[in-house]
Amino acid sequence: MRIKRLRLTGFKSFVDPADLRIEAGLTGVVGPNGCGKSNLLEALRWVMGETSARSMRGAGMDDVIFAGTATRPARDFAEVSILADDVTDVGTGEGGELEVVRRIERGAGSAYRINGRDVRAKDVALAFADAATGAHSPALVSQGRIGAIIAARPAERRAMLEEAAGIAGLHVRRKDAEQKLRATEANLTRLDEVITDQE
Ligand code: ATP
Numbered sequence: 493m494r495i496k497r498l499r500l501t502g503f504k505s506f507v508d509p510a511d512l513r514i515e516a517g518l519t520g521v522v523g524p525n526g527c528g529k530s531n532l533l534e535a536l537r538w539v540m541g542e543t544s545a546r547s548m549r550g551a552g553m554d555d556v557i558f559a560g561t562a563t564r565p566a567r568d569f570a571e572v573s574i575l576a577d578d579v580t581d582v583g584t585g586e587g588g589e590l591e592v593v594r595r596i597e598r599g600a601g602s603a604y605r606i607n608g609r610d611v612r613a614k615d616v617a618l619a620f621a622d623a624a625t626g627a628h629s630p631a632l633v634s635q636g637r638i639g640a641i642i643a644a645r646p647a648e649r650r651a652m653l654e655e656a657a658g659i660a661g662l663h664v665r666r667k668d669a670e671q672k673l674r675a676t677e678a679n680l681t682r683l684d685e686v687i688t689d690q691e
Contacts, residue, residue: 493590493620495536497575502567503538504531507558533632539572539594540626541604541617554598571595579619592616614664621661629655 495514500506505528512532521529534548538556545553560566573593593605594616604616620626641652654660 493576494578495574495576497573498532498535499573500532500535500571502558502570503535503572504528504556504558504570506531506535507564507567530635535572536574537628537632539574539592540620540629541594541613542628543613553596553602557596557598569595569597590619592619618661618664621655621664626655626660 494516497514498512499509501509521532523529530549534542534556538548542548545551545555548556550556557570558564558567571593573591576590576592577588579588579590589607591605591607594602595604596602602613604611604613606615606619617626620629641649644652651660654663
């Protein structure tokens with residue numbers, strides 16, 4: 493997967509719509525302290541499904557919405573979208589483009605779209621996990637992350653390796669399958685009880 497474009501509106505300090513084209517190769521973000529470099533990386537993690545407000549440096553998820561300044565009023569929503577290509581659909585095996593949009597309304601939570609379709613947060617997480625990336629991808633190196641990787645416990649390091657190997661999506665599917673299996677077993681037990689009652 494290669495991310496080609498990042499669009500932000502009302503996200504943190506990016507109150508006006510910003511459209512960033514990301515070219516092939518190495519991309520650097522430079523600017524003075526406090527100009528919003530980390531906010532850009534957070535926008536990437538957020539659109540890929542980040543659920544922790546704390547890791548977005550906020551008290552609640554609404555804190556990602558532009559909070560206003562002395563000269564500009566606060567916004568009621570924030571929206572971030574990314575366009576990625578070289579994405580392989582695990583279902584069909586076909587490659588293509590993926591546009592993912594996440595929007596949050598103040599007090600009303602987040603909604604996601606993939607290629608124009610309303611989807612669940614889980615679908616977004618799965619799409620990125622299959623492409624060996626996502627909100628917690630070790631490829632997104634924010635401040636303090638190197639230290640965290642060095643200090644990580646073996647289980648956390650293993651999760652990073654599994655993500656790099658592209659099998660994180662399989663773990664999500666396995667968890668789903670196990671849940672369905674448990675629900676089916678509970679139904680069968682209940683059915684046995686009903687049959688015994690009838691006899
Ligand atoms: P540094 O180089 O110091 O790490 P940076 O370029 O990474 O800085 P960020 O941390 O991305 O900068 O941006 C911080 C700026 O974003 C601050 O000015 C802060 O006020 C602003 N900001 C963060 N959240 C919001 C919000 N919800 N509404 C408005 N502005 C916000």
